[in-house]
Amino acid sequence: MAQKWKKQQKYKKKVNGWSVFFGVLLFCGACFLTLGDLMKWENVPTMSSVKDTVFGPNTLTGEVENDCEVHFIDVGQGDSTLILSDGHAILIDAGENDQGRVVVDYLEKLGIKKLDLIFMTHPHSDHIGGMDDVIRAFDIGKIVAPRLPDSQVPTTKTYTEVLTAIAEKGLKMTPAKVDDTYTFGKGVFTILGPMGQYEDLNDTSLVCRFVYDQSRSFLFTGDMESPVEKELVQSGKILKSDVLKLGHHGSKTSTSKGFYQAIDPDYAVILVGDGNDYGHPHQKVLQTVESNEAFVYRTDYQGSIVFSITPQNQFEIRVER
Numbered sequence: 353m354a355q356k357w358k359k360q361q362k363y364k365k366k367v368n369g370w371s372v373f374f375g376v377l378l379f380c381g382a383c384f385l386t387l388g389d390l391m392k393w394e395n396v397p398t399m400s401s402v403k404d405t406v407f408g409p410n411t412l413t414g415e416v417e418n419d420c421e422v423h424f425i426d427v428g429q430g431d432s433t434l435i436l437s438d439g440h441a442i443l444i445d446a447g448e449n450d451q452g453r454v455v456v457d458y459l460e461k462l463g464i465k466k467l468d469l470i471f472m473t474h475p476h477s478d479h480i481g482g483m484d485d486v487i488r489a490f491d492i493g494k495i496v497a498p499r500l501p502d503s504q505v506p507t508t509k510t511y512t513e514v515l516t517a518i519a520e521k522g523l524k525m526t527p528a529k530v531d532d533t534y535t536f537g538k539g540v541f542t543i544l545g546p547m548g549q550y551e552d553l554n555d556t557s558l559v560c561r562f563v564y565d566q567s568r569s570f571l572f573t574g575d576m577e578s579p580v581e582k583e584l585v586q587s588g589k590i591l592k593s594d595v596l597k598l599g600h601h602g603s604k605t606s607t608s609k610g611f612y613q614a615i616d617p618d619y620a621v622i623l624v625g626d627g628n629d630y631g632h633p634h635q636k637v638l639q640t641v642e643s644n645e646a647f648v649y650r651t652d653y654q655g656s657i658v659f660s661i662t663p664q665n666q667f668e669i670r671v672e673r
């Protein structure tokens with residue numbers, strides 16, 4: 353009898369052990385599936401792009417000097433650029449995770465309550481890290497980002513946090529499509545890239561050109577690197593711009609000579625952190641810029657940099673430091 357009882361206990365222990373094991377396995381499987389589902393672009397809430405989007409009257413409650421201003425915000429080693437165009441506010445990227453508050457404060461000081469459009473160039477943390485804070489702090493019109501294949505959709509905490517903020521606000525992402533335009537009064541953005549799918553996330557960067565009053569032009573390139581720059585030149589699209597935000601914080605992997613000469617900017621802006629670990633901006637890039645006689649502005653030296661366009665379409669440039 354005692355032996356039978358022992359056997360039963362042994363059996364129970366075995367059963368308990370197996371149920372715990374299977375339970376854990378089931379739980380992990382469920383977690384993996386849920387996470388896997390979230391990390392597919394198909395499951396990111398999206399809407400289809402409209403070729404030419406015109407934004408109606410808006411919104412800007414704060415005082416700005418001129419009708420169009422482009423603010424390259426100092427977020428250390430990262431990108432964040434605010435464009436104000438005839439009463440509309442548009443943000444390209446929002447710096448690292450710890451810079452979200454900096455960007456929110458900067459926008460609030462300008463009296464901004466609504467961002468009509470957010471461009472997320474690519475899902476690296478130095479570009480979208482602070483975006484969850486921004487999305488939560490303001491009314492948001494539209495969010496445009498490159499469509500990524502499932503294998504490239506990041507599983508990082510940073511990206512998940514941004515997706516969560518988007519979902520909380522009931523927003524959707526619009527995929528960036530080449531040649532789509534977004535119009536804000538006299539200011540028009542044209543999407544130039546990404547032109548395809550690339551292995552390196554930097555190359556998937558959303559690239560856009562902004563032209564105000566058919567006169568002043570800016571090119572924003574995210575972290576796109578040289579081989580894709582070459583493709584963009586070969587595409588025959590208009591690249592010539594007055595102001596270029598240098599690709600990838602002035603890394604030597606971007607700003608190839610042919611690309612730079614196709615843009616031929618009067619001003620080159622480098623968004624870069626003071627004493628960063630990457631050695632950005634690279635000497636070779638600075639030489640390319642200087643040999644083409646452009647003025648260079650850097651956030652590590654000058655803080656935030658503002659290009660304001662006067663009614664006569666002249667630049668007034670001011671720096672924070």
Ligand SMILES: [Zn+2]
Pocket residue numbers: 430431476478479575600601
């Ligand atoms: Zn970057």
